[in-house]
Amino acid sequence: MTTLGHLVVFSGSGISAESGIKTFRASDGLWEDHPVEEVATPQGWQRDPERVLGFYNQRREQIRKAQPNAAHKALASLEQAGFKVTIITQNIDDLHERAGSSQVIHLHGEILKARSSVDERMCYPLKGNIALGDVCDKGSQLRPDVVWFGEAVPLFEEACAIASQADFLLVVGTSLAVMPAASLLSYIDYDTPCVLIDPDADALSPPGVAAINATAGEGVPTLVEQWKAQGKLELP
Numbered sequence: 001m002t003t004l005g006h007l008v009v010f011s012g013s014g015i016s017a018e019s020g021i022k023t024f025r026a027s028d029g030l031w032e033d034h035p036v037e038e039v040a041t042p043q044g045w046q047r048d049p050e051r052v053l054g055f056y057n058q059r060r061e062q063i064r065k066a067q068p069n070a071a072h073k074a075l076a077s078l079e080q081a082g083f084k085v086t087i088i089t090q091n092i093d094d095l096h097e098r099a100g101s102s103q104v105i106h107l108h109g110e111i112l113k114a115r116s117s118v119d120e121r122m123c124y125p126l127k128g129n130i131a132l133g134d135v136c137d138k139g140s141q142l143r144p145d146v147v148w149f150g151e152a153v154p155l156f157e158e159a160c161a162i163a164s165q166a167d168f169l170l171v172v173g174t175s176l177a178v179m180p181a182a183s184l185l186s187y188i189d190y191d192t193p194c195v196l197i198d199p200d201a202d203a204l205s206p207p208g209v210a211a212i213n214a215t216a217g218e219g220v221p222t223l224v225e226q227w228k229a230q231g232k233l234e235l236p
């Protein structure tokens, strides 16, 4: 039982950047070298499943080698300190979990799981990679358990319900460019404080959202230490 308040974290690829995982929209980001429509849409999958599997197999291998950074660890430590922490992440990596966070919702899926291409409820943990010819129990090709552009976001409603319960919303490392995920910010109560930590926060923060221009590895531990010292979630 916690009395210290409920922090909801909304994280994007920037929180994993200091773990060596590329973001998407930077000039050297993932979508520069890999056209979205080829590797992250149902149409791309139909055209060339081998290419799509290759793209995610490569990313999965990088993610397995990566380690949680100071930001992931600080958020996990806040739970240990008695705060309720729910993480809603756009990331498909497992770095929040490996850092020790126990409540993590992956809005855009999880790269370490495979799923049937005919029935999204048929989902399997992955030890290795996915090859062409690997099939689900219904005999259809396995695909990564990630949400592609043009697909529904099945956990969005649940995420909005959680956001509406937040005492504080901490947004970290996201350009807020992708819907519906980014609209999560509008589901918090009108008087719930909200902060964005991002090197580009000044430019990205919507009205009413406080901006902290910092990397996740610097900004998140600083704020977390403040909250632990105060025993409550307050704006810095």
Ligand code: APR
Residues within 6 Å of the ligand: 011, 012, 013, 014, 015, 017, 018, 023, 024, 025, 026, 029, 090, 091, 108, 172, 173, 174, 175, 176, 177, 178, 197, 198, 199, 200, 204, 214, 215, 216, 217
């Ligand atoms: N610490 C914090 N933020 C950082 C860092 C860092 N060290 N480095 C970069 N960033 C920030 C960038 O300033 C940018 O605002 O991370 C953000 C990354 O933005 P995007 O590349 O647009 O990624 P994201 O917001 O996670 O994308 C959302 O788009 O294509 C999809 O499905 C994919 O989940 C992803 C979604």
